[in-house]
Amino acid sequence: xxxxxxxxxxxxxxxxxxxxxxxxxxxxxxxxxxxxxxxxxxxxxxxxxxxxxxxxxxxxxxxxxxxxxxxxxxxxxxxxxxxxxxxxxxxxxxxxxxxxxxxxxxxxxxxxxxxxxxxxxxxxxxxxxxxxxxxxxxxxxxxxxxxxxxxxxxxxxxxxxxxxxxxxxxxxxxxxxxxxxxxxxxxxxxxxxxxxxxxxxxxxxxxxxxxxxxxxxxxxxxxxxxxxxxxxxxxxxxxxxxxxxxxxxxxxxxxxxxxxxxxxxxxxxxxxxxxxxxxxxxxxxxxxxxxxxxxxxxxxxxxxxxxxxxxxxxxxxxxxxxxxxxxxxxxxxxxxxxxxxxxxxxxxxxxxxxxxxxxxxxxxxxxxxxxxxxxxxxxxxxxxxxxxxxxxxxxxxxxxxxxxxxxxxxxxxxxxxxxxxxxxxxxxxxxxxxxxxxxxxxxxxxxxxxxxxxxx
Amino acid sequence: xxxxxxxxxxxxxxxxxxxxxxxxxxxxxxxxxxxxxxxxxxxxxxxxxxxxxxxxxxxxxxxxxxxxxxxxxxxxxxxxxxxxxxxxxxxxxxxxxxxxxxxxxxxxxxxxxxxxxxxxxxxxxxxxxxxxxxxxxxxxxxxxxxxxxxxxxxxxxxxxxxxxxxxxxxxxxxxxxxxxxxxxxxxxxxxxxxxxxxxxxxxxxxxxxxxxxxxxxxxxxxxxxxxxxxxxxxxxxxxxxxxxxxxxxxxxxxxxxxxxxxxxxxxxxxxxxxxxxxxxxxxxxxxxxxxxxxxxxxxxxxxxxxxxxxxxxxxxxxxxxxxxxxxxxxxxxxxxxxxxxxxxxxxxxxxxxxxxxxxxxxxxxxxxxxxxxxxxxxxxxxxxxxxxxxxxxxxxxxxxxxxxxxxxxxxxxxxxxxxxxxxxxxxxxxxxxxxxxxxxxxxxxxxxxxxxxxxx
Numbered sequence: 001x002x003x004x005x006x007x008x009x010x011x012x013x014x015x016x017x018x019x020x021x022x023x024x025x026x027x028x029x030x031x032x033x034x035x036x037x038x039x040x041x042x043x044x045x046x047x048x049x050x051x052x053x054x055x056x057x058x059x060x061x062x063x064x065x066x067x068x069x070x071x072x073x074x075x076x077x078x079x080x081x082x083x084x085x086x087x088x089x090x091x092x093x094x095x096x097x098x099x100x101x102x103x104x105x106x107x108x109x110x111x112x113x114x115x116x117x118x119x120x121x122x123x124x125x126x127x128x129x130x131x132x133x134x135x136x137x138x139x140x141x142x143x144x145x146x147x148x149x150x151x152x153x154x155x156x157x158x159x160x161x162x163x164x165x166x167x168x169x170x171x172x173x174x175x176x177x178x179x180x181x182x183x184x185x186x187x188x189x190x191x192x193x194x195x196x197x198x199x200x201x202x203x204x205x206x207x208x209x210x211x212x213x214x215x216x217x218x219x220x221x222x223x224x225x226x227x228x229x230x231x232x233x234x235x236x237x238x239x240x241x242x243x244x245x246x247x248x249x250x251x252x253x254x255x256x257x258x259x260x261x262x263x264x265x266x267x268x269x270x271x272x273x274x275x276x277x278x279x280x281x282x283x284x285x286x287x288x289x290x291x292x293x294x295x296x297x298x299x300x301x302x303x304x305x306x307x308x309x310x311x312x313x314x315x316x317x318x319x320x321x322x323x324x325x326x327x328x329x330x331x332x333x334x335x336x337x338x339x340x341x342x343x344x345x346x347x348x349x350x351x352x353x354x355x356x357x358x359x360x361x362x363x364x365x366x367x368x369x370x371x372x373x374x375x376x377x378x379x380x381x382x383x384x385x386x387x388x389x390x391x392x393x394x395x396x397x398x399x400x401x402x403x404x405x406x407x408x409x410x411x412x413x414x415x416x417x418x419x420x421x422x423x424x425x426x427x428x429x430x431x432x433x434x435x436x437x438x439x440x441x442x443x444x445x446x447x448x449x450x451x452x453x454x455x456x
Numbered sequence: 457x458x459x460x461x462x463x464x465x466x467x468x469x470x471x472x473x474x475x476x477x478x479x480x481x482x483x484x485x486x487x488x489x490x491x492x493x494x495x496x497x498x499x500x501x502x503x504x505x506x507x508x509x510x511x512x513x514x515x516x517x518x519x520x521x522x523x524x525x526x527x528x529x530x531x532x533x534x535x536x537x538x539x540x541x542x543x544x545x546x547x548x549x550x551x552x553x554x555x556x557x558x559x560x561x562x563x564x565x566x567x568x569x570x571x572x573x574x575x576x577x578x579x580x581x582x583x584x585x586x587x588x589x590x591x592x593x594x595x596x597x598x599x600x601x602x603x604x605x606x607x608x609x610x611x612x613x614x615x616x617x618x619x620x621x622x623x624x625x626x627x628x629x630x631x632x633x634x635x636x637x638x639x640x641x642x643x644x645x646x647x648x649x650x651x652x653x654x655x656x657x658x659x660x661x662x663x664x665x666x667x668x669x670x671x672x673x674x675x676x677x678x679x680x681x682x683x684x685x686x687x688x689x690x691x692x693x694x695x696x697x698x699x700x701x702x703x704x705x706x707x708x709x710x711x712x713x714x715x716x717x718x719x720x721x722x723x724x725x726x727x728x729x730x731x732x733x734x735x736x737x738x739x740x741x742x743x744x745x746x747x748x749x750x751x752x753x754x755x756x757x758x759x760x761x762x763x764x765x766x767x768x769x770x771x772x773x774x775x776x777x778x779x780x781x782x783x784x785x786x787x788x789x790x791x792x793x794x795x796x797x798x799x800x801x802x803x804x805x806x807x808x809x810x811x812x813x814x815x816x817x818x819x820x821x822x823x824x825x826x827x828x829x830x831x832x833x834x835x836x837x838x839x840x841x842x843x844x845x846x847x848x849x850x851x852x853x854x855x856x857x858x859x860x861x862x863x864x865x866x867x868x869x870x871x872x873x874x875x876x877x878x879x880x881x882x883x884x885x886x887x888x889x890x891x892x893x894x895x896x897x898x899x900x901x902x903x904x905x906x907x908x909x910x911x912x
Contacts, residue, residue: 033770059716093768099668107748135517184674200672202771210733216758217654217856220786221698222730222748224740227759227781228694234687240809242677274678278666282810284680294677302672303683304774305765315658315819317784318760325683326766328773330676353696354738363771400673400773429774 006139015441018131019114021051022440025089025123026107026116032067032157041067041153044089048130048151053092055134057149062169064161066338067153071172073146074133080145080455081377084175086408087182088155091118092429100433112437119435121428125181125421126151132447144455148175152404155182158202158364159404165169177377177454178408181443183398183420186267191389191446193381194418196296196397196407199331199368201340205230205348206324206359208307213318224355226307226323226349229370233358234325235310236351238301242286242294246343249299254333254370256297260397266294267394277425296397299346302331330399337365337403366403371416379399380453381417388446393419419446462595463904471897474587475570477507478896481545481579482563484574488523488546488613497609497674503608504586511590513605518625520617523609527628529602530783536601536911537833540631542864543582543638544611547574548885555887557688570892571704575891581877584899591904600911604631609858610787615860626867633833633910634864637899639876642723643754647817647845648873649837652753653861655787655824657796659803661686662780662815663764669797670775680811682779683765689814690781692807694757698742698750700785701770702799705755708790710826712745712753717853719829752853756786782819793821822859828870836909837873840854844902845895849875875902896905 011018016440024055030044031037045061045068052072053059059072067090076082085364094104094117102108107116114124129149136143150273152162186192209226210219238244269292275283285294293302308323329340345360352358372378373395399416409416421443427433467474486500487493501517501524508528509515515528521545532538538565550560550573558564572578577579585605592599606629608618622629642648665682666675694700725748731739750756764779766772785796801816808814828834829851840847854874865872877899883889 008838033768033772092622093766093772095768156827200673200773202773204771209736215736215856216760216784217656217786218854219734219751220758220784220855221754221756222739222741222747223734223736224738225758227762228690228757230762231687231759232696234684235691238684240688253848278670278675278679280665280679280811281813282680283678284811285678290679295675298677301684302673302676302773302775303687303765303779304772305767305776306686306762306781307767307780308684309759309761311761311763315660315782315784316760317656317658319758320761323759323762325762326771326773328672328676330673348707355736355740357737381527398674399676400671411461424674427668428674429772 004448005320006141007135009276010135010139011444011448018444022124022127023107025127026118027105030090030153031093031104032154033093041090045070045153048089051130052149055130056137057133062165064165066161068367069162069165070149070151072149072386074143076146077144082146082148082174083451083454084150084173084178085129086178087151088122088153088179089151090156091121091123091261092156092339096431100430109437113434114440115432115434116439117433119433120422120426121433122155122182122362124435124440126420128181128443129447130180130439131444133449135444136451138362143451144452147451150171155402155404162404163407166411173251173412175412175414177415177417179417179450180402180405181419181421182402183400183418184422184424184426185420186394186396188423189391191391191393192396192420193383193385193393194396194398194420195373195378196369196370197418198401199335199337199366199406200328200401200403201331201337201365202328202363203341203344204324204326204361204363206322206361208320208322208357208359209355210319213321216317216319219319222355223319225319226321229353230323230325232353233348233351234303237347243283244301246340246347248343249340250284252334252336253299256293261293263395267292287300288439295399297332299335301327301334303327310380318391331368331399333368333370336367341365364403365403367406368399368401369406369409369416377415377417377454379417381450383453384450385419385446387449389442460905462597463591464745466591466595467900467904469651474900477543477582478570478580479563481583482574483561485561486546486609487549488610489549497546501526501609504545507586508605511586512593513589518621520621521616522787525618525621526605526607528605530599532602533600534883537632538602538604538605538630538753539907539910540604541585542627542634542636542873543607544578544609545607546609546612547577547579548612552887555890556729563755565893569890570893570896571777571888571890573889575889576878576882577889578611578638580891580896581899584637584877584896585635587900588903591900592907599907601907603907604629607690614830618860619863620869622863631867631868633871633873635873635875635906636861637875639854639874640878640880640882641876642850644879645847647841647847648852648876649834649841649849650790650852650876651829651834652826653824654857655791655793655822655862656784656857657787657793657821658784658819659800660780660782660817660819661689662778662817664778664813664815665811666775668776669777672773672775677774678774678811679776682812683776685809685812686779687782689804689807690759693803698740700755700757702796702803704799705796709755709790710789715748716829720746723748723850751855752790754793755788757783759783770897787824789826791826792823822857823862824857825862825865825872826853831871833871833873836912837875837906839909840906842904845898
């Protein structure tokens with residue numbers, strides 16, 4: 001019988017209860033981007049706060065100009081490191097709704113997975129840490145270090161409240177290492193610890209043409225079409241071989257280390273299987289880099305949505321007065337989203353066709369982050385994950401962005417551990433988002449070990 | 457005393473009666489797109505038929521799968537041309553109702569204009585020809601040629617009944633020239649005869665990428681973005697200087713005659729005023745052509761709407777599974793919309809970036825039409841309009857398409873005269889639609905002369 005037996009017994013006996021708790025949270029449609037969902041956002045924050053309180057933590061809701069931050073802490077343990085668990089209770093919008101096989105906010109088990117909006121991103125992953133702290137508490141064992149929780153409600157739309165509050169609450173959040181589970185394992189059965197994230201600079205472009213929609217018969221051919229002008233600008237931003245054309249865009253990009261490229265080559269990533277899983281006939285991207293390098297450690301440019309003109313059934317012959325696009329650049333250390341915004345405006349000023357005006361709206365931005373893959377905390381995390389999952393984790397980076405992470409690391413001068421329990425095909429922002437049921441349980445178990453190993 | 461004195465006297469004595477007749481017809485809300493207005497559609501058809509019958513014409517209602525066609529004819533005149541007047545008794549919906557200063561189906565005179573839905577499009581214009589034939593009849597003068605009328609009830613929604621019936625009734629409609637008053641003068645005080653219309657080939661493009669939306673963080677940089685692929689294809693279709701790149705696109709384009717270019721240059725069109733009216737900082741278009749040439753007589757390519765991806769508030773970081781665009785090519789004689797569809801598919805096959813698939817959906821098409829501006833009929837029409845309006849009409853083309861016109865011209869192998877009595881600012885499809893009262897009377901007078909001049 002190990003020191004962990006009471007905790008493991010508790011976890012074993014409470015599998016059903018833990019799942020029910022997650023289902024409860026998943027039923028709250030806490031979509032931060034939807035301004036009609038304020039009540040649901042409050043309900044989700046309150047739900048998380050109640051959970052933490054019932055696990056014996058000193059808990060509070062920190063109000064701000066937007067969804068409240070949930071903060072909680074266990075008692076300090078002198079001489080031991082302080083861990084801050086960061087997560088979020090907000091979720092992405094669920095549309096297109098007609099592609100969901102079951103309603104996004106009515107969680108179900110299907111093929112061994114928990115299916116619901118927010119299951120993997122991030123309610124299910126975040127809850128593993130709440131439940132592991134609860135397990136120590138219920139097993140009557142004092143935690144070997146202080147654990148703080150900061151669970152916010154705006155991760156999916158730019159963490160504005162947290163960003164604004166950060167200077168004010170930095171002292172409260174003071175810690176040695178931040179722990180975040182909001183990403184993926186390397187593959188099914190192969191857990192990973194992520195030591196780098198990309199940043200992001202997200203914008204909306206609006207191309208304004210004539211002051212009203214025009215009849216394309218009477219006017220077509222004599223005015224710049226805002227739809228074509230937008231297409232030309234988007235096309236100009238990135239070359240067919242994947243190079244971004246903003247002036248100075250690559251100046252501050254940190255190059256990949258040869259040791260990293262070597263480590264990732266050894267992962268045996270299969271382009272063919274990846275393409276097949278995504279349903280594409282070919283992979284494309286920046287010349288001179290492998291698929292993993294393109295996804296994890298190189299900047300890129302994407303269109304997320306196209307706007308404007310007639311979108312109904314059949315045909316309507318208008319020259320739209322305006323069109324638009326949601327776009328973003330994924331950034332790598334040390335690129336700065338504000339600098340990229342300037343570069344974008346400069347580029348557009350010199351690439352706007354005559355007869356239209358282009359508006360650039362900043363939506364959100366965040367720096368990338370990369371930490372030392374050989375740190376003391378990293379080694380502890382490797383042990384914890386191995387004990388939770390039964391497999392030694394590999395060290396990877398992640399292409400996604402958690403913009404607030406870089407800001408917190410800077411503000412709190414701490415380390416960070418990104419330990420994702422998800423899988424690449426979870427569909428984090430897509431219909432039928434899922435989270436593997438057994439990984440939910442393994443995640444709780446790994447988390448329960450983490451407090452021990454980080455305290456060594 | 458000219459041969460027209462009895463007609464002119466009749467017209468002078470019946471101004472009030474003619475206006476009251478138009479008001480009667482305008483009071484019938486014959487909105488073809490509104491399925492609750494079947495009774496009103498029948499009432500309008502019957503009203504037109506009664507008018508024609510009372511002018512001594514052999515009249516019938518031709519039933520179809522939708523609103524009936526009103527057909528009428530005067531007696532044949534051997535050795536003289538046959539004229540077919542085409543018009544329509546249906547109107548556009550009247551919403552937004554709150555923008556009307558007076559109810560749309562309660563016609564009033566305001567600032568010298570007849571204000572009501574359908575006043576200019578097309579009840580008022582169409583009625584000028586009915587009333588001029590009535591005038592010859594009432595003046596006791598036999599018409600110098602045979603006049604046929606075809607007044608339909610679906611022009612505002614695609615002329616399906618007429619299109620379906622056309623082969624069956626082509627013999628009945630047989631004529632030398634079609635006369636249509638359903639367009640505008642060149643400017644206030646400057647009547648025009650339109651001798652060309654553009655055609656259209658309208659498509660929807662769908663660019664299909666990954667089988668589901670992907671998280672742009674985890675996947676961005678490794679797959680072709682369907683939004684960027686669409687942008688690249690649209691950009692490739694037309695060069696910045698306005699040339700369409702489909703293979704063979706210009707092969708069948710009929711060049712502008714130097715005499716036409718000269719004629720249009722003499723119209724004194726102001727690019728600056730036009731740009732100001734549209735609210736654009738610059739006019740653009742195919743190099744080597746003037747604005748009027750670009751609008752009336754050169755083919756072009758336009759985007760009408762952009763589809764796909766995230767279109768809501770704020771930001772969502774997806775690589776959309778698909779994107780799309782509503783697009784059309786305006787065609788000039790002798791371009792064929794079916795051929796353009798083939799050329800578009802061929803072009804896209806060789807311009808599709810790797811990793812996506814492009815679907816081309818045909819929405820609708822119609823050929824352009826152009827008639828000889830120096831024809832015998834055209835010369836007759838010029839005389840008639842000059843006598844009706846006191847100003848010699850200019851000869852113009854129109855950039856829009858009336859697909860049924862090209863079909864009738866093809867089916868009946870005849871000429872066509874587009875003689876519009878309206879004005880550009882009549883608001884044909886907008887609130888407070890109007891028709892200048894004096895142009896109504898001038899139109900009747902010009903029409904009364906038309907039968908004489910076409911018979912010469």
